[in-house]
Amino acid sequence: MAHITFITGGQRSGKSRFAQKRAEENSDAPVYLATAHIWDEDFHNRVKRHQSDRGEQWTTVEEEIQISRHDLSGKTVMLDCITLWLTNIFYQNNNDVDGSLEIAKQEWEKFIDQEMELFVVSNELGMGVHPENEIARKFADLQGWMNQYIAATANEVFLMISGIPVKIK
Template sequence: MAKRIILITGGERSGKSSYAEQMAQQYDPNPVYLATARIWDEEFRLRVRMHQQRRGAHWINIEEPMELSRHHLAGHTVLVDCLTLWATNFFFRASTDEIDEEVEDAQKARQGQETVKQVLQELKEEFDRLTQQDATFLFVTNEIGSGGISPNPIQRRFTDLLGWLNQYVAQKADEVILMVSGIPVKIK
């Protein structure tokens, strides 16, 4: 199996996960599903169940919110779903003391920007450790920066973080696919 990185991006409910699952099964009859989500409410629990039922029993399921590289995945096709929730886990761990702030002064704004830089560096390093393994990786992510600019400083910082992470992964990827209304559009 040749090492490969594929990024699948798009808006919510654009068909990213379904398409990524189909691709993974073309590469491997028993692909690995590396889930990065933390279950925070009942509605999200139902979403996770829906995804699990759609996949079926032939998938190898691993739940890992942060340390993706600690799993030995060489020789497998690995679907990481998703980078957005993975980045969220790092972001909220690093910025817990500033979460409730709606209005920022200059010092808090600078601290927030520093936090984003530090978290982005952690994510890049963990991504690089993971993708050193000889496997085919499919990464699902969201294009959250396509909407308007949020009035909330925390949301703006997260949008920046995910945008920069997506750019990093896209640069490393062999293939990038944008999902639009269930239709895959090859970007790279």
């Protein structure tokens, strides 16, 4: 089973930087598991910035939904990020919260059944402004429930605040 370090926090809180540093300290050849679907030019630019932040020692694996289909046994893996992964699942399932949550939980369980050192990045959506529309509220609920699920399976949990990691578990 995977050894899981779960890193969550708000936007631009330093989550990815912290996860990347921890993964690089753990391995000379870490794997970056990218879950993003490129929706627009702004997001494309964000992905390019993340890519430029990583050195040549990184191997990138791109997977929008079926993270368990990749054999990452024996590797150090940085999964970035749960929020984008859930967005893909939620969109594919026509914004069905319950169905999306069940699919995400099943996929997570299959994924963490591998022996790996796993650094997982996610977002805390419920700490900001209450979403103004129904779909955004449903997604914030989905994100919160999945974060709780992942945190329960994690060996360590960190909350990033203004670039400072606060150990929760």
